[in-house]
Amino acid sequence: MSKICAIADLGTNTFQLLISPLSKFQVEEQLQRPVGLGKGAMEEVTLQPDAMDRALTALHEFRTLFISKGGVASDFYAIGTSILRRASNADVFIQRVYEELGIQILIIDGMQEAEYIYAGIRNSLPERWEKASLVMDIGGGSVEFILFRGDEVLYRVSLELGGLRLKSLFSVDNEFDLSIIAGLDAYVMKEMAQLMDVCRKVKPEVLIGAAGAFETILDLEKRSGHAPASCELDLAVFLGHKSSLDALAYEERVGYPGMKAFRASIFPYATFLVEKVLRELEIKELWFSSYSLKEGFWFTELQNPSNQP
Structure with missing residues (x-):
């Protein structure tokens, strides 16, 4: 059985999941959830408690699906973008995710985000x-x-x-x-x-x-x-x-x-x-x-x- 990986894009409005074999790119599963992590956080740039709860629920669903397909935790990649770059309490959310789900979120800057987007589109x-x-x-x-x-x-x-x-x-x-x-x-x-x-x-x-x-x-x-x-x-x-x-x-x-x-x-x-x-x-x-x-x-x-x- 081929090893699989999960890649979660933790967007300001939407969380998305991709599950693919590691040996060859192939979309085995995709999920999209309208989390609204940035809802109520645009002006003060502070994540709201209800938004963090919705995000945890979506990530729990993503992780459960991945594990049910034979995935292992070390091959689950969660990528944080705009709102997690800017939010003053992003560290609180990141810690909650790690403690409750064992998922380590990688925060990338705008230039790295653009690089990944380009690589995806070019392919x-x-x-x-x-x-x-x-x-x-x-x-x-x-x-x-x-x-x-x-x-x-x-x-x-x-x-x-x-x-x-x-x-x-x-x-x-x-x-x-x-x-x-x-x-x-x-x-x-x-x-x-x-x-x-x-x-x-x-x-x-x-x-x-x-x-x-x-x-x-x-x-x-x-x-x-x-x-x-x-x-x-x-x-x-x-x-x-x-x-x-x-x-x-x-x-x-x-x-x-x-x-x-x-x-x-x-x-x-x-x-x-x-x-x-x-x-x-x-x-x-x-x-x-x-x-x-x-x-x-x-x-x-x-x-x-x-x-x-």
Whole structure:
């Protein structure tokens, strides 16, 4: 029986689990749980007790599944990102996880996160991908951008522009509203100024979205469950859905065909970012990749000759 590993991405909004053999990358199990670890923590940057409890519940579920499949604790990798980098009491949560579940959380910085995301996406794309491309991974707390051409990474950056982060700064009654667009636009463009300067020189032809909100964009095209690891999205369809969703109240957005309830509140912030990048850089091609941080961690840290049978 092949040894297996588990990689958990502990995001600000969502926890995700990947289980794969160590000898060869293969998705044996995937789980996604809307934990909301960053809920109530955007302003004070302090993890709330109920959020920590939800996170412990999800991690217990992840660990139980992994062990039931023959996994061993030393092959369970938990990776903390934006909210755990920033929260003043992250150490309390990390200690609880270790004491209650025996899981040691690895906190990575934004640049390392971008490296793993790039490694995941690069391994999902068709061979001989030579187009100058911009990767975008939208989380709850941060957004990672990686600009590359061929096998060369030209620029990478992690910006605190995630969906929950933007919602905490720009909302009406704690929800997205068209009246916030001007302020949101000015803020986002200021934060992305250096990224835009670099990209305008390179002129990327493709925007590649990693997992997260882009999964919902794919769902809106009604192609979920039938797509390969990477595929091209219909730009016109995306923009049409975006326009419709922006005008809806939260309660209506939740019921929109293809929308996941736990993403409905922050989805308009994510699509605002996507459209802004597309229009500012005049990019005409939009792709989706189901590979991101988890997969990139496997290819970067676990793809090792010593793991081969």
